[in-house]
Amino acid sequence: MTKIIKKENKTQYAILGILSLDTSKPMSGYDIRKTMANSTQYFWQESNGQLYPTLSKLVLNKEIKITQPNKDSNKNLANNKNKITYAITNTGKKKLTQWLLKEADYYTHRSELLLKVFFGQHVDPAVSIKHIQSRLKSCQDQLIIFESIASETAKLVAKKKQPLYFLLTVNAGIKLIQAEINWCEESLSLIKANKK
Amino acid sequence: MTKIIKKENKTQYAILGILSLDTSKPMSGYDIRKTMANSTQYFWQESNGQLYPTLSKLVLNKEIKITQPNKDSNKNLANNKNKITYAITNTGKKKLTQWLLKEADYYTHRSELLLKVFFGQHVDPAVSIKHIQSRLKSCQDQLIIFESIASETAKLVAKKKQPLYFLLTVNAGIKLIQAEINWCEESLSLIKANKK
DNA sequence: GAAGACATGTAATTTGTTACATGATTTT
DNA sequence: AAAATCATGTAACAAATTACATGTCTTC
Numbered sequence: 101m102t103k104i105i106k107k108e109n110k111t112q113y114a115i116l117g118i119l120s121l122d123t124s125k126p127m128s129g130y131d132i133r134k135t136m137a138n139s140t141q142y143f144w145q146e147s148n149g150q151l152y153p154t155l156s157k158l159v160l161n162k163e164i165k166i167t168q169p170n171k172d173s174n175k176n177l178a179n180n181k182n183k184i185t186y187a188i189t190n191t192g193k194k195k196l197t198q199w200l201l202k203e204a205d206y207y208t209h210r211s212e213l214l215l216k217v218f219f220g221q222h223v224d225p226a227v228s229i230k231h232i233q234s235r236l237k238s239c240q241d242q243l244i245i246f247e248s249i250a251s252e253t254a255k256l257v258a259k260k261k262q263p264l265y266f267l268l269t270v271n272a273g274i275k276l277i278q279a280e281i282n283w284c285e286e287s288l289s290l291i292k293a294n295k296k
Numbered sequence: 297m298t299k300i301i302k303k304e305n306k307t308q309y310a311i312l313g314i315l316s317l318d319t320s321k322p323m324s325g326y327d328i329r330k331t332m333a334n335s336t337q338y339f340w341q342e343s344n345g346q347l348y349p350t351l352s353k354l355v356l357n358k359e360i361k362i363t364q365p366n367k368d369s370n371k372n373l374a375n376n377k378n379k380i381t382y383a384i385t386n387t388g389k390k391k392l393t394q395w396l397l398k399e400a401d402y403y404t405h406r407s408e409l410l411l412k413v414f415f416g417q418h419v420d421p422a423v424s425i426k427h428i429q430s431r432l433k434s435c436q437d438q439l440i441i442f443e444s445i446a447s448e449t450a451k452l453v454a455k456k457k458q459p460l461y462f463l464l465t466v467n468a469g470i471k472l473i474q475a476e477i478n479w480c481e482e483s484l485s486l487i488k489a490n491k492k
Numbered sequence: 493g494a495a496g497a498c499a500t501g502t503a504a505t506t507t508g509t510t511a512c513a514t515g516a517t518t519t520t
Numbered sequence: 521a522a523a524a525t526c527a528t529g530t531a532a533c534a535a536a537t538t539a540c541a542t543g544t545c546t547t548c
Contacts, residue, residue, distance in 0.1 A: 110408060110411070113411070114411060117411070117415040120418060121415075140410075140411065142404070143405070143410040144406055144407070196415070196418065200419045200423060201423060204408040204411075205408050206409075207406045208341060210306075210340055211339040211340070211400075212400040212403060214340070214465050215306070215400075216400050217468075218335070218336060218465050219317075219461070220461040221459040222316060222389075222396060228461070231400055234399060234400075264416075264486060265413055265415070265417055265424070268416075269413060272479050275476075275479045276476070279475035280468075280471075282471055283467060283468050283472075287464050287467070287468075291460065294460045
């Protein structure tokens, strides 16, 4: 007899959270994905294969409900007949809050780059250098994007037009990217010095 | 007709890589897990459920082979009758090298902490503060461990007793943890300032 | 002889992506 | 009228963990 403890699916909380950002705006699955792409993308994403089944499940649990899209906003959008919009219910809000109070699970993450660097002794140093240079370039590109988002957001936060929390997550992205850039640069010189 | 492009399983390369670190030492599944726990743990881990089936698959593909454990080393260990030890073959070495030459895939990673912080407006600021303080503590503990590993390793690298590459991955861990600590501290003061 | 480390393995489940099918609406 | 975007959804696959079962060997 096997006793399997089910780990809770976190996708549902991500959806509940996005829907609760502005409760006056019902959102479709597509809207939720777009919102995530513009905000939580670098630390949380959902694919269609996860999103749509979870939306159905949340409706069954009465944590969200199907509503008419708000016509006042986005006049010329949201006219697609296929569109289904959802709003969070009080049950959903309670569930979201309870989750927010619990300690966050830590997600270990894999880095294929570091795995390849770790086994670097099996190939020419030029290979590791190439991998790190490639990552350095991606990080530098990403940093420019993050920094422009951060400066826009900081202005809105200063004017009290946006809560602080989005800015905090952007800051996290910036600091981690900067650390990675710093590591790439240091590692490149260490490998080059080691070759001689 | 569905055409599914199979993404390659990376577990096999992690195993091939570990077995190639010292080809004179055949290792068991247990040894491989131990080695990973002491080296790649923070950017790459494997569970038994992945490891053992992959070992069988690698044997079938003749990328590794079952060998007698090396009795010279670890005299008083490795006597367990159940123990099966593996060594990498030339086929396996070729496969490892080919993978090392390819560009590394980037793994997006999830952070439940950042997701909770992002939705911080729905709870009292004290909740977000508690989450961040808890993470700060974990990071500080982890940093101490990483730093002692790095200083040990740096000595061995300087004496040319160990390749540079392990040190590079430890450095990556240190820089990322430091960035996270830095973010926690900054975020705590931003939230506290924002409350007033 | 108990505890703890060593050692292998599997079943069930969870989690997530990829690639598609399908069609509406908007923009060029 | 073509292209791009908006929009929902599923089948197949891939990846990974969790919780066991089973047993050996070493140390106290």
